[in-house]
Amino acid sequence: MPEPSSTKSSTPVESKAFPHDEEYYMENIVFLVEGYLFSVPRYYFAHASDIFWSTFSLPPGDGKTQEGSSDSCPFVLEGVSRADFKGLLRVMYPLQMPHLGNDMNLPRKDWIAALKLATMWNFRNIRQLAISKLSLDTGIDPVDKVVLAKEYKVPDWLLAGYHELVKRSTPITPLEAARLGLETTVYLFHVREDVCSSEFAYYSGYKRREDQNFMEQVKKAFKKELKEVEAAHVEYNALPSSYPPVDMTQGK
Incomplete structure (x- = not known):
């Protein structure tokens, strides 16, 4: 089986010498929820919620570090439980690949958590998906x-x-x-x-x-x-x- 390979160089490569892909060069954002740090791609937060979009659009201020840019400067989410946030992330960024036959078979509590936070933060697509999945739950x-x-x-x-x-x-x-x-x-x-x-x-x-x-x-x-x-x-x-x-x- 072929293995991933890379061209090794004895000298450091200047990262600025290579352009970023317009779709798949993603930055992470660090959240602090109930004393725990989460580092996830900021893409969906920045693109799918008007609340996060407007917050991220605000400049950090002179000499200040952008919230969420590192572990030492996380984006703090008050009034949100760690369990609910993980439920949302399991829907937003599933660790299993759906195309391999995994149809996001999450427990009810995760779908409810996703619905709760998607409604709170105006994630339209996730809200609709959670409603669709929970509507099939006859229990x-x-x-x-x-x-x-x-x-x-x-x-x-x-x-x-x-x-x-x-x-x-x-x-x-x-x-x-x-x-x-x-x-x-x-x-x-x-x-x-x-x-x-x-x-x-x-x-x-x-x-x-x-x-x-x-x-x-x-x-x-x-x-x-x-x-x-x-x-x-x-x-x-x-x-x-x-x-x-x-x-x-x-x-x-």
């Missing part, structure tokens, strides 16, 4: 689905979660009510009560509750909230997928 509890939908503005999950809670035969538990909040729980109780006492439920009594469709009742009861979440979701989808290159050599 997500309806209460979790509602909570995630509200927090990260995913209208399909909100509607589906409410519908599952309305149509299931078991009542909403006190623990679930605490997670859903008082207002949401009251609305759900009203819809469930209306469904049980409606003519539709009476004449469809031969059907199991779980087999019936109550989407229209859910849409009517949660019309305002569904509209607000849908509007926020549309705004995220309207974000640019990439931004102009940023010169990070300033201040070095």
Whole structure:
């Protein structure tokens, strides 16, 4: 098997003598998260998030070193957990090569972490990918689905979660009510009560509750909230997928 080879020279090579490839000469950026340093290519941060793009576009100031340029001058991320950041990085920079048959088979917690930070930092493509992957996860509890939908503005999950809670035969538990909040729980109780006492439920009594469709009742009861979440979701989808290159050599 042939091995990589290089031309050895007894004298140092001047790096400035060679041009940088316009696509695959990447600089790293160093982040500090919960006391741990991360060194990753800055490309996606600088090109796919308006928040990082605008931050990186600011000059460091006279005599100051660019944040993120080294271990001694990291870009500090406050209010972000190390676990969540690693979840985002596993999606952004997978260590396995997808073209070798690995379809980013990440655990649910990593996709949720990626969705959380992608929503926070406006990574449109990663947000869409995380939503797509999590939408295929049939094991997500309806209460979790509602909570995630509200927090990260995913209208399909909100509607589906409410519908599952309305149509299931078991009542909403006190623990679930605490997670859903008082207002949401009251609305759900009203819809469930209306469904049980409606003519539709009476004449469809031969059907199991779980087999019936109550989407229209859910849409009517949660019309305002569904509209607000849908509007926020549309705004995220309207974000640019990439931004102009940023010169990070300033201040070095």
